[in-house]
Amino acid sequence: MKHKVLIVDDHFVVREGLKLIIETSDQYAVVGEAKDGEEALRLAVELAPDVILMDLNMPRKGGLETIRELKEKAISIPIVILTTYNEDDLMIRGLQLGAKGYLLKDTGREHLFQTLDSAVRGDTLLQPEIMEKVFREKHERVTEDQPKHPYNTVLSEKEQVVLQAIAHGFRSKEIAFDMGISERTVKAHLTHIYNKLGVDSRSQAVAIAVERGLVHLRDN
Missing domain, CATH: 3.40.50.2300 (Response regulator)
Incomplete structure (x- = not known):
């Protein structure tokens, strides 16, 4: 069907x-x-x-x-x-x-x-090439309009890595392979991210991350 x-x-x-x-x-x-x-x-x-x-x-x-x-x-x-x-x-x-x-x-x-x-x-x-444009513009606004944001202290280092990977469009299985951890552990990190950001989906987590400047696609 x-x-x-x-x-x-x-x-x-x-x-x-x-x-x-x-x-x-x-x-x-x-x-x-x-x-x-x-x-x-x-x-x-x-x-x-x-x-x-x-x-x-x-x-x-x-x-x-x-x-x-x-x-x-x-x-x-x-x-x-x-x-x-x-x-x-x-x-x-x-x-x-x-x-x-x-x-x-x-x-x-x-x-x-x-x-x-x-x-x-x-x-x-998510399409990384589009999100890159959004991230860049949002990050510039946050940098220009607000003092340094404390939100990035909310997430642990591994949770930030997982969130960054989500923003690039990677799936849990791919993230687990890259980080050398189990898929179950990745999902546990996702649950913690959702709880800390007050969301219940990957798309919402990425949207909040964009607004708060938690993720970026370029090193420069």
Whole structure:
């Protein structure tokens, strides 16, 4: 049985393009399309999709408000944000609300399906090249606008390593191999990170880390 996908975007061309790609898969099927958040909320209940591709800027009800309402209604459908290069702040807020990841609207077929696969598994797949831009801009704002932040003292050295690896998009098994520890230990570190940051998912942890300047992708 194919996984059901709901596409939410106010631009017909974007919806149609994603639909054409998804229909080439033998694992996914588009079961519905919505052009705003109001319609998305209704279809999420009616169609019970396995994953939602959610635009952020839409008329009547935007993506962030829709994600928030789905969460309040305890409708736990994995959500992948559809974004553009100039929507960094909105993307971070979406991750904080529990979105499983994000996709650029002009993303390629391979990455689209990798992200869908991760979302339906309950994992998070982030694109390091995009996160690098977000991290750099956020870090510059924190450096310019605030005194040195004490938050980086909250996490242990190993927890910071794990958080940094998550930001690069690595999975628990890969992190365990690189650190020379068991996957169970990595998951224990993740639990501690979640508790300390007050989050319950990888995407939320990364979003908080971006805002607090806890992670960076460049040494310089």
